[in-house]
Amino acid sequence: MTTAVELHRRTRELLAAHPPADTDRLDFLRARFDAGLAWVHYPEGLGGLAAPRALQAVVDAELETAGAPGNDPRRIGIGLGMAAPTVLQYGTEEQKRRLLRPLWTGEEVWCQLFSEPGAGSDLAALGTRAVRDGDDWVVNGQKVWTSSAHLARWAILIARTDPDVPKHRGITYFVCDMRDPGVEVRPLRQITGEAEFNEVFLTDVRIPDSRRLGEVGDGWRVAQTTLNNERVAIGGTPVPREGGMIGKVAATWRERPGLRTHDTHQRLLGLWVEAEVARLTGVRLRQQLAAGQPGPEGAGMKLTFARLNQEISGLEVELLGEEGLLYDDWTMRRPELVDFTGRDAGYRYLRSKGNSIEGGTSEVLLNIVAERVLGLPAEPRTDKDVAWKDLAR
Numbered sequence: 413m414t415t416a417v418e419l420h421r422r423t424r425e426l427l428a429a430h431p432p433a434d435t436d437r438l439d440f441l442r443a444r445f446d447a448g449l450a451w452v453h454y455p456e457g458l459g460g461l462a463a464p465r466a467l468q469a470v471v472d473a474e475l476e477t478a479g480a481p482g483n484d485p486r487r488i489g490i491g492l493g494m495a496a497p498t499v500l501q502y503g504t505e506e507q508k509r510r511l512l513r514p515l516w517t518g519e520e521v522w523c524q525l526f527s528e529p530g531a532g533s534d535l536a537a538l539g540t541r542a543v544r545d546g547d548d549w550v551v552n553g554q555k556v557w558t559s560s561a562h563l564a565r566w567a568i569l570i571a572r573t574d575p576d577v578p579k580h581r582g583i584t585y586f587v588c589d590m591r592d593p594g595v596e597v598r599p600l601r602q603i604t605g606e607a608e609f610n611e612v613f614l615t616d617v618r619i620p621d622s623r624r625l626g627e628v629g630d631g632w633r634v635a636q637t638t639l640n641n642e643r644v645a646i647g648g649t650p651v652p653r654e655g656g657m658i659g660k661v662a663a664t665w666r667e668r669p670g671l672r673t674h675d676t677h678q679r680l681l682g683l684w685v686e687a688e689v690a691r692l693t694g695v696r697l698r699q700q701l702a703a704g705q706p707g708p709e710g711a712g713m714k715l716t717f718a719r720l721n722q723e724i725s726g727l728e729v730e731l732l733g734e735e736g737l738l739y740d741d742w743t744m745r746r747p748e749l750v751d752f753t754g755r756d757a758g759y760r761y762l763r764s765k766g767n768s769i770e771g772g773t774s775e776v777l778l779n780i781v782a783e784r785v786l787g788l789p790a791e792p793r794t795d796k797d798v799a800w801k802d803l804a805r
Contacts, residue, residue: 414452414463416470422447422461423474437481441517444475450516454500458512466699483518486749490560491515491522493645495568498638502585502625511566511587523564524642525555525588525612526635530805532557533773535570536579536632537803540614542571542586549573549586549624551594551617557770561597561610562746564590568638569619570631575801582800583631587623594618603762605742608750639772643710644697646717646771651691657721657760658687660753661728676731683724690716708784711777718767718774721752725761732757 430443444450445459449471454460485492492515499511514520531538540553551571561567567588574582588595594617599607626634654662665672665680690713697713729736739758752760768774782788795803 414461414467416467419449419452419461419463419467419470420474423449423471427475427478427480432478432480438517438519440481441483442513444480445513445516449475451496454512458500458508459516483516484749486751488515488518488521489645489749490524491520491566494524494638494642495522495566497641498568498585498625498634499587501637502634504622507587507623507625515566520565521560521563523558523561523567523590523610523612524638525558525561525567525569525614526638527557528554529556532769533776535635536583537800537805538570538572538579538583539805540569540571541575542573542584542619544573544621545618547621548618549584549621551586551588551614551619553614555612555614556609557600558597558610558612559608559770560748561590561612562599562607563748566590567612568625570635572800573631574629576799577629578797579795579800579803580632582629583635584628585625585631585634586619587625588614588617588619589623592617592619599744599746601744603765604759606745606747608747640708640710642771643714643777646714650694650698653688653691654684655691656687657724657728657752657764658684660757660760661724661731664728664731671731671733676727679727680731683720683727686716687720687724690720708780711772711780712785714771715774715777715781718764721760721764721767725757725764728757729761736761 426444426447426449430440432440435443448456448459448461450459452460452463452468452471453465455462496512496515499508503511511520515522526535526538528538528540538553540551540555542549542551549571551569553571555569558567567590569586569588570583571586572582573584576582590597594615596613596615597610598613600609600611601607602609661680662684693716694713697709700709736757738756739762740756750763752763772780779791783790
């Protein structure tokens with residue numbers, strides 16, 4: 413088994429062969445991947461060394477100290493947090509070797525073609541169709557709320573391949589090339605003024621069967637790997653104590669005593685404690701991840717993330733009074749990432765409204781926590797054994 417000592421040695425060898433100050437950023441990232449120091453817990457040849465996941469911190473700390481470039485995970489979060497684990501678990505060897513390296517280095521951005529106008533919270537009701545035509549699948553449909561589609565080379569896509577079976581059983585999972593004919597990306601302007609989301613129209617898009625992940629009709633099970641990892645990626649991102657949004661409002665409180673009231677003081681104390689509990693819970697969740705795949709516990713973290721972001725940003729706007737009503741820039745832009753702490757309070761307040769929708773609505777996640785974590789009885793379902801084509805729409 414690869415040890416911390418071995419990782420220290422390999423990291424020093426990487427730095428000696430590719431000094432960060434003299435090496436092109438992309439060349440360094442490629443070399444790091446090839447050395448097995450990208451995801452140390454991934455298999456050899458795929459960016460890892462089959463080492464314990466917890467040892468990634470050994471590599472990251474040494475590279476940070478040396479001033480080595482990172483792969484900008486905020487920009488490529490969908491690829492890192494959602495696509496990569498799914499490709500690793502269900503992809504063929506050829507798919508893994510083709511897709512994982514440029515995904516990790518950021519050369520190829522990924523997006524997620526899951527939600528539809530009529531299938532958001534009830535994702536399994538999706539209607540985008542994929543019909544087999546020889547060695548290809550012909551896909552037609554519409555997807556929505558697609559972050560980074562305007563930047564993406566690849567997309568993880570679920571489509572209905574059998575309308576004659578119940579909705580969860582007739583879905584297949586694909587990798588879609590966003591440059592293919594028939595893929596149209598349109599911006600969705602948000603309340604922030606930006607268009608980080610998109611809607612994507614798929615018209616007779618031909619996807620080779622070689623880009624299918626998992627078995628035909630087994631897409632819902634494959635998608636659960638993506639969704640479980642997505643919730644951890646959104647709600648379980650490592651932050652330091654008093655990091656993130658609670659740090660912004662706490663700094664305002666300290667720096668501007670004239671804004672303080674007894675009520676806002678009490679609310680800030682309560683939210684600070686909750687944010688710290690959430691941070692420590694995230695640490696524990698990541699320790700559990702080191703032992704295996706993420707489970708439904710990630711849903712609880714994502715729930716907490718959304719609620720705290722909305723409550724903290726609301727407190728910040730209220731604390732700032734009239735100043736909190738200002739907004740820095742309504743210009744229509746198509747950003748590459750979401751920057752909660754780099755903008756003003758008005759942006760944080762508006763953008764956080766989406767946190768309870770993206771990555772699974774809070775209502776759906778409450779059901780997941782109730783049923784899969786707490787073991788409570790499932791809600792009654794009348795569509796469980798009904799063919800998708802017979803469902804009311």
